Amino acid sequence: MPTGLRWLNLEKFNPDVIHVHTFFGIGLEAVISGRVIKKPIIGTNHMSISEFACYYPGFCEDWLKENSLKYVVWFYNQCNFVTAPAKFLLAEMVKDGLTKPYQTVSNPVDMTVFGRKYRKETAKKHFKLSAHTIVYAGRLAQEKNIDVIIRAVALIKQRISDINFVLAGHGSYQGKLKEIVKDLHLENEVRFLGTFSHKDLAKLYCASDIFVITSTSEVQSMVLMQAMACGLPAIGVNWRTMPELINEKNGLLVEPGNYKKLAEKIVNYPAAETAGR
Numbered sequence: 001m002p003t004g005l006r007w008l009n010l011e012k013f014n015p016d017v018i019h020v021h022t023f024f025g026i027g028l029e030a031v032i033s034g035r036v037i038k039k040p041i042i043g044t045n046h047m048s049i050s051e052f053a054c055y056y057p058g059f060c061e062d063w064l065k066e067n068s069l070k071y072v073v074w075f076y077n078q079c080n081f082v083t084a085p086a087k088f089l090l091a092e093m094v095k096d097g098l099t100k101p102y103q104t105v106s107n108p109v110d111m112t113v114f115g116r117k118y119r120k121e122t123a124k125k126h127f128k129l130s131a132h133t134i135v136y137a138g139r140l141a142q143e144k145n146i147d148v149i150i151r152a153v154a155l156i157k158q159r160i161s162d163i164n165f166v167l168a169g170h171g172s173y174q175g176k177l178k179e180i181v182k183d184l185h186l187e188n189e190v191r192f193l194g195t196f197s198h199k200d201l202a203k204l205y206c207a208s209d210i211f212v213i214t215s216t217s218e219v220q221s222m223v224l225m226q227a228m229a230c231g232l233p234a235i236g237v238n239w240r241t242m243p244e245l246i247n248e249k250n251g252l253l254v255e256p257g258n259y260k261k262l263a264e265k266i267v268n269y270p271a272a273e274t275a276g277r
Contacts, residue, residue, distance in 0.1 A: 205226065
C-alpha cells in the first residue's frame with residue numbers, strides 16, 4: 001500500500017527521471033515522489049485493465065469496465081510522458097481523455113535465445129510430440145481463455161488423430177483447465193508441461209507446428225512474439241491489440257470464443273500440410 005513517504009529515499013538517490021510501470025501502489029508513490037522532488041515521470045502502461053473485470057462477476061463487473069480505464073487515464077495524466085507497447089491501448093486512452101505526450105514503444109525479444117533455430121525433428125523427439133502439435137505458453141489464467149483452445153482440440157481430434165496440445169506455464173486456472181481436459185477425454189492429447197526457461201521454451205516452439213493464443217487481455221504478448229521469432233505461424237483472436245502482431249503473412253485471426261471456427265482454421269492452416277517436415 002502507498003504511504004506517500006518513499007520520496008525520502010528517492011530524494012537521496014536523486015534520479016534524473018522516474019519511470020513507472022504500474023498505476024497502483026508503487027505507481028502512486030512514483031507520482032507523489034515526482035511532485036515532491038520535482039522530477040519528470042515516464043509512465044508505461046502494459047495492461048488492458050477492463051479485460052480483468054471477469055474476476056469481479058455480478059454488479060461489480062460492469063462498473064469496473066466503465067470506470068477502470070478512467071482511473072488509468074487519470075493516473076497517466078499525472079505523468080510527463082506516456083508509453084505503451086501497443087497502438088490500440090494508447091488510442092483507447094486518448095479517447096478516454098489522455099492529454100500527455102505519448103509514444104508506442106515495443107517490448108524486446110531476445111533474438112540470441114529465440115532467434116536460434118533447433119531442428120524440428122530433433123526437438124519433437126526431445127519432447128515426444130507428434131507431427132501435429134499446437135503450443136501455448138504463458139500464465140494459465142481465466143482471462144487467457146485457454147479453454148477455447150482445448151475445446152477446439154476436441155473437434156480437431158476427430159480429423160487429426162495424433163493432434164497434440166502442449167502448454168508451458170502455470171497459474172491459478174490450471175485445475176479448471178485439467179477438469180475440462182478430463183471431461184472431453186483429452187488426457188492423451190493435452191499436456192501441461194509447467195514453466196520453462198527461455199532456452200527450453202525456444203526449443204519447445206521449434207518442436208511445435210503452430211502457436212495459438214485466445215487471450216482477450218493482451219497488450220503485447222511476449223510469448224506470441226517469441227514464438228514468431230522461432231518461426232512459428234500463429235493463430236490469435238481478432239480483438240484489441242492482437243491484429244497489430246498477427247496478419248496474413250504470419251498467421252490468422254479468429255473471433256474470440258469461437259472454438260469451432262478456431263478448430264477449422266487450425267486444421268486448414270497452410271502450415272498443417274507440411275507439419276513435421
